[in-house]
Structures are given as C-alpha cells and as structure tokens.
Amino acid sequence: xxxAGLNILYTAWWLKTMMSKELKEFGLxxxxxxxxxxxxxxxxxxxxVRDIACRMIEKNSNVPRIIDRLEIKKMxxxxxxxLDKRETVITLTQGxxxxxxxxxxxxxxxxxxxxxxxxxxxxxLNQLLEKIRLQEK
Amino acid sequence: xxxAGLNILYTAWWLKTMMSKELKEFGLxxxxxxxxxxxxxxxxxxxxVRDIACRMIEKNSNVPRIIDRLEIKKMxxxxxxxLDKRETVITLTQGxxxxxxxxxxxxxxxxxxxxxxxxxxxxxLNQLLEKIRLQEK
DNA sequence: GCTAAATAGATGTATATACACGTAAAATGT
DNA sequence: ACATTTTACGTGTATATACATCTATTTAGC
Numbered sequence: 001x002x003x004a005g006l007n008i009l010y011t012a013w014w015l016k017t018m019m020s021k022e023l024k025e026f027g028l029x030x031x032x033x034x035x036x037x038x039x040x041x042x043x044x045x046x047x048x049v050r051d052i053a054c055r056m057i058e059k060n061s062n063v064p065r066i067i068d069r070l071e072i073k074k075m076x077x078x079x080x081x082x083l084d085k086r087e088t089v090i091t092l093t094q095g096x097x098x099x100x101x102x103x104x105x106x107x108x109x110x111x112x113x114x115x116x117x118x119x120x121x122x123x124x125l126n127q128l129l130e131k132i133r134l135q136e137k
Numbered sequence: 138x139x140x141a142g143l144n145i146l147y148t149a150w151w152l153k154t155m156m157s158k159e160l161k162e163f164g165l166x167x168x169x170x171x172x173x174x175x176x177x178x179x180x181x182x183x184x185x186v187r188d189i190a191c192r193m194i195e196k197n198s199n200v201p202r203i204i205d206r207l208e209i210k211k212m213x214x215x216x217x218x219x220l221d222k223r224e225t226v227i228t229l230t231q232g233x234x235x236x237x238x239x240x241x242x243x244x245x246x247x248x249x250x251x252x253x254x255x256x257x258x259x260x261x262l263n264q265l266l267e268k269i270r271l272q273e274k
Numbered sequence: 275g276c277t278a279a280a281t282a283g284a285t286g287t288a289t290a291t292a293c294a295c296g297t298a299a300a301a302t303g304t
Numbered sequence: 305a306c307a308t309t310t311t312a313c314g315t316g317t318a319t320a321t322a323c324a325t326c327t328a329t330t331t332a333g334c
C-alpha cells in the first residue's frame with residue numbers, strides 16, 4: 001500500500017517537528033542534538049568526524065558543518081589526531097554535556113509521551129518497519 | 138519505546154532517499170514532485186499557493202520557492218487571481234504533466250516494491266502510526 | 275467610508291541536505 | 305623508495321526547511 005509509505009513520511013515529519021520545538025529552547029537543532037548524543041555515547045573518548053557521520057540517522061548530513069556550529073557554541077572541541085593527521089577528533093566540552101543532559105531529559109519525556117503505545121505495539125511497529133527496510137539493496 | 142521513534146525517523150529517511158534517487162532521473166526533487174502531484178489532483182483546475190502548502194507532507198515547506206524552480210523548468214505557470222489579487226494561482230503545463238506521469242510510474246513501482254508487505258501488515262502499520270499521531274496536541 | 279486587523283504570498287537569513295570537488299595524509303602495489 | 309589509489313575532511317553550490325518580516329490586498333469593526 002502506498003498509504004503506508006506516506007504515513008511513515010508524515011509521522012516522521014511530525015516527530016521531528018515536535019522534537020525540534022523542544023530543542024529550540026536549548027538553542028539546538030535536531031541534527032546538532034544528534035551529533036551531541038553520538039559523542040556522549042563514547043564520552044570521554046573522542047570521535048573522528050567519520051565515526052560520527054556513519055552513526056547519523058540522516059546519512060547525508062554534512063557533519064563538518066554541524067560541528068562548526070557546535071564549536072561556535074563551545075559545546076565541542078576540534079583537534080587534529082596525532083595518529084592519523086587526516087582525522088579531526090571531536091570532544092564534548094563540559095558545557096556541551098550540561099546542555100545535552102538537560103535537553104535529553106526533555107526529549108526523552110516527549111518521545112515517551114508520543115511514541116507511547118504499549119510494549120507489544122512498539123515491538124510490532126519495529127518489526128514492520130524493519131521488514132520494510134529489508135528491501136534495502 | 139524510544140527505539141520505535143528512531144525506527145520511524147530512519148525508515149522515513151530511507152524511503153525519501155530511495156525516492157529521490159529515482160526522481161533525479163527526471164530532474165525533480167522530492168518536494169517538487171510533491172507539489173506537482175498535488176496540482177495534478179485538481180487539474181485542470183488551478184490552485185493557489187496556500188492550498189498547495191496545506192497539502193504538503195512537510196508542512197513548513199516554502200512553497201513559493203519550490204514553485205520558482207518548477208516555473209523555471211516550465212512545469213507550472215503562475216498567474217495572479219482576478220478574484221483575490223493577493224492570490225497567485227498555479228497551473229500545471231503540458232510539459233509538467235508529461236514529466237509527472239512518467240515519474241509517477243517509476244515512483245509508484247518503487248513504493249510498491251519497498252512498502253510491500255501484505256495488505257494486513259500495511260493496515261496494521263497504518264493503525265499503529267495513526268495511533269502515535271493521535272498524541273497530536 | 276475609513277481605519278485596523280487579517281490574509282496571501284514574496285523575500286531574507288540561518289541551518290540542513292545532497293552531492294561534487296579539492297587538499298592533505300595514509301595505505302598500497304611494484 | 306616512489307607512484308597510484310584511497311581515505312578523511314573541508315569547502316562550494318543548489319535546494320529545502322524553519323521562521324521572521326515586508327507588501328499588497330481583503331475583510332471586519334465602527
């Protein structure tokens with residue numbers, strides 16, 4: 001059914017919009033928030049740009065430029081790697097962690113409120129979505 | 138479950154990317170294609186910008202600028218309404234219809250291939266997604 | 275009828291997406 | 305060791321998103 005495709009697109013837009021509204025309060029965009037969360041996952045280890053990029057939901061995001069903006073806001077730091085001079089390693093700053101933690105509370109609460117449904121429904125939904133993406137070629 | 142939220146976002150990104158790849162062959166972006174489809178729905182009647190905007194999936198799309206690009210490619214025509222001089226009415230051109238029909242064939246085939254699953258699964262998926270969006274406030 | 279408010283759409287700005295390309299460093303083949 | 309290829313990242317461009325603002329109308333209040 002075509003309707004299912006539209007439904008997925010529309011629900012995703014809606015989720016993203018709701019999240020962005022909450023994040024605005026913290027001066028973050030959706031994608032900036034994603035980068036911070038990815039960095040937090042490895043913290044206090046550093047990550048190179050490529051590692052961040054391949055963990056993004058939107059695989060074509062231009063990570064260097066998202067990092068530009070996070071750097072201006074002093075939420076992350078850039079340094080070139082000594083092991084491989086091509087790499088730029090990124091570290092969360094304390095300020096970044098503080099903002100991230102505060103915004104994560106709000107975002108998680110929102111997600112739980114929205115994508116509520118019960119455990120069984122969630123499992124079913126995940127199965128269906130994964131079944132669709134199995135078509136991946 | 139948070140996972141369900143991420144799953145929806147990721148699946149939507151994936152669907153959009155697959156569609157965009159097909160549309161590129163016709164020189165269309167995803168959103169330009171959406172505008173053409175909306176216009177086709179009323180054709181040969183005209184539509185004003187506002188009517189198009191409220192039918193878009195991504196509600197914050199900047200429709201006048203998407204129309205700018207379609208106009209350059211001569212797929213639509215702009216004219217100011219005589220009833221309400223504030224309104225700009227948009228019409229599909231024959232060229233627009235030709236491109237749209239050709240691309241729709243390809244897109245529909247893709248959608249059927251991807252969002253395959255069977256009728257029952259599709260109905261279930263739609264129900265779950267709509268259940269989520271019921272949270273809409 | 276005239277002023278105030280609302281509406282339609284164009285336009286400007288910051289950020290993001292999609293993708294091409296450039297540069298420097300690293301890895302590989304011989 | 306040197307030339308070729310690959311990789312990591314930055315940068316440029318076109319388009320889109322999100323949102324604010326401007327202009328020209330139209331509508332509503334009085």
